[in-house]
Amino acid sequence: MTEKSYPKGSAFPPLTKGKLRLYSMRFCPFAQRTRLVLAQKRIPHETVNVDLKEKPEWFLERNPLGMVPTLEQDDKVVYESLITCDYLDDVYPQNRLTPADPYRKAQDAMLVDYYGSKCIPNYYKVMRTEGKDEEAKETLTKALQKLDEEVSKRGKFFGGEQVAMIDFMLWPWFERIGLLKSAAPDLLPSATKFPKLFAWTQAMLQEPAVKATLFDLDTHMIFVQSYKDGKPNYDIGLER
Ligand SMILES: N[C@@H](CCC(=O)N[C@@H](CS)C(=O)NCC(=O)O)C(=O)O
Structure with missing residues (x-):
């Protein structure tokens, strides 16, 4: 599995039975919400980054909105950042992050x-x-x-x-x-x-979860500039 974004036309990375998967984009703040929860709760998972400009067909089949974050595990698919985070907190009750009151x-x-x-x-x-x-x-x-x-x-x-x-x-x-x-x-x-x-x-x-998901401002700036130029670079730092 690679951190590089999967574009349209790429082969579907096969799922492993029982394994939780996050479809993400490295610079998406909404997907970062889910990444923060996964990190904080130490939930085992794999990440598949997708090219949001040229979306893989298999991604659109799973989430017709074509948006990250999207979670998949066996036959279950969950998307929308706030919903994914609440879902993770419910399914993995260790170290609950949502108030009981x-x-x-x-x-x-x-x-x-x-x-x-x-x-x-x-x-x-x-x-x-x-x-x-x-x-x-x-x-x-x-x-x-x-x-x-x-x-x-x-x-x-x-x-x-x-x-x-x-x-x-x-x-x-x-x-x-x-x-x-x-x-x-x-x-x-x-x-x-x-x-x-x-x-x-x-x-x-x-916070360790913040440290684990953080990009520095220069990297965010490079991404935003590439986005403004109409050629979002989802793979900054992974070029080689
Ligand atoms: N309301 C959504 C927003 C997610 C969102 O806007 N994600 C962007 C990336 S930062 C996306 O997937 N864009 C692809 C598209 O709009 O086609 C959520 O909270 O999950």
Whole structure:
């Protein structure tokens, strides 16, 4: 099995009975959510990276939406990042990442939903417009302010004193927030701007699961540039 992305026309890498497989793309933040959960819970699995521009036919047969992350195990296929993560937490109950308390669980789900509608789309809008979309910048600023207040109420992590599912669901775009440094320098958390959120990013960087799935900013930048140029390089660093 190779880490290189499988393109359209490639042969299907055979499944092994009982073995969990993740279809992924190395730079996809949504797939990173699932990779973080797999790493944190130490779930044995294999990864098949797919070329999302020229998708293999066998990938589309499994997920007609053609999106990563997608999980497969025997006759089961599960996709959508949040659904894959909850599924893994349910099927592999060791070291549970989701709160047992229903109200706390609902609060986390509300925050992840808010993040998905206010932060993620505006993060991409600010990047795409190189900071010229003032409304997107303002909405993102307000959302980061809310996250800063929220984490200061909750503890070291959004999950409290221990890292939890919610932290991993938020993390991938914070790993990439430095990509906004020229478009919107005021948005970057620091010791003076969104300080609690900044402290959280520093704590997250110490987490083994984060370390295991992390790419540095230069590598993210190379990927984003290749994507903007219409030729996404899914195999950065694997060329040889
Ligand atoms: N809502 C999906 C979004 C996943 C997503 O957008 N993945 C991108 C890669 S970062 C993808 O698979 N894109 C392929 C496509 O849209 O054709 C989730 O949470 O899993």
